[in-house]
Amino acid sequence: MSIDWNVHTYASLPSTQDYVKELAEEGLPEGTVIQCLEQKKGRGRHGREWVSPIGNLYMSILLRPGCDVADAGQLSFVAAVALSAAMDEVMVPGHSKTLKWPNDILIDGKKASGILIEREGDGYALGIGANIMSAPEEAICLKEVSGDNRLAIHPFRDHVLAHFAVFYKQWQEDGFAQIREKWLAQAHGLNAPIKVDLGNIQHEGIFRELDENGALVVEISESGKTIAINSGEVYFPDL
C-alpha cells in the first residue's frame, strides 16, 4: 500500500514532534506531515535540545504501520536510508556520507541530520531534522557539500518523502532485510573499535553487525563475546 502525503507547513512551532503526537491522538491518518521553518522547543534523542533556526528541515511524519511494537524501531532505519538517498541528490563528489547507529547521518564525519521515533497510541511520530543552511558547531550542513547545486528546504523535503514512501513500502511488504542491507552498506565504523555507553555500564569492542531487528552487535574486547545493544550512545575512538 502506498502512502499519501498530506503536508502542513507552519512558520514556527514549539516542536513538530509534539504537534504530530497530538494529531495522532486525535486520530489523523498515516501520511500526515507537520513541517515548520523554525522550532522554539525542538527536541532530540534523550531529551536533548534540537536547536532549530530558520533554514533547515524540521518535520514529523505520522505513521500507523500496524507492526509489532518491537519492530517499530526499524522505522528509524527506513528514515535514515531515505534521508541518505535524498542527500545523494544534492551532494557533490568528494564528501563521505555514513550512517551512524542508531539513526544519525554523518557527512565527512560530522552530524548532518537526526531522527527521532516516538510512539503515540497505535501510531508513531517520526521526527526528522536535517541541517540544510546552517549547523551547530561540530556538525555540518548540506550547503557545505552541495557545490553549485540548487538547495532549498521544500524540494529537499519532497525528495525525503518520496524516498521514504518507497522504502516504507518495501519494509511493509518484505520486512527489514533489504533496509538493513542498505543501511549496513553505508554504516559508520563497521568493524572498527567502538565504545558503547549504556548509562550504567560502558563497553569497548568492535562494531560487527546490525542484527535482524536493528540492534547493534558488538564484539566485546575483554571477553570476545558478542552482545546486541538496543539503545545507548556509541563513539568511535579511531574515526
Ligand code: BTN
Ligand atoms: C537526534 O537527537 O538526533 C534527533 C533529532 C530530531 C529532531 C527533529 S526536528 C523535527 C522533529 N521535531 C522535534 O522536536 N524533533 C524532531
